[in-house]
Amino acid sequence: MDCPNCQAPMVAFDVPERYREHAPESSAHAALCPECLTLSAADAAPADPRFDRISDAFPTGEAAVPLALAVGLLDSLALNRSDIEALLDAVAEAGTDPLLVLDRLQVQGGVDPVFDLERRRHQVEQLFE
Numbered sequence: 001m002d003c004p005n006c007q008a009p010m011v012a013f014d015v016p017e018r019y020r021e022h023a024p025e026s027s028a029h030a031a032l033c034p035e036c037l038t039l040s041a042a043d044a045a046p047a048d049p050r051f052d053r054i055s056d057a058f059p060t061g062e063a064a065v066p067l068a069l070a071v072g073l074l075d076s077l078a079l080n081r082s083d084i085e086a087l088l089d090a091v092a093e094a095g096t097d098p099l100l101v102l103d104r105l106q107v108q109g110g111v112d113p114v115f116d117l118e119r120r121r122h123q124v125e126q127l128f129e
Helices: 017-022 061-093 098-107 117-128
Strands: 011-014 029-032 039-041
Touching (some): 017 061, 029 061, 061 098, 098 117
Antiparallel strands (some): 011 029, 029 039
């Protein structure tokens, strides 16, 4: 699946039932663009998604899906605030520091989000205070 925004190949993944309310169209599958960080519903996903295509700092295991969904929702913090908070809480509970991952996304090459990642990271930090 290619990104509808920048045409880069997206990273598709399964969305567990507990996170579907936060996924686009409440879909069982979603995809995140590793270049512009656009989030979309997907028709299918591989059994082992390649989150490392987004960043080497991207977690695996329990934290990967909620973090991917949260990052994809950062384009509109005002509209998605409660979803982002719930998802980032799940990331933290799974043992990953979401702010650290956002820091690493911000400084790595190849990522050109459709939103101001530095500003969103600062706003997310304020949510945790």
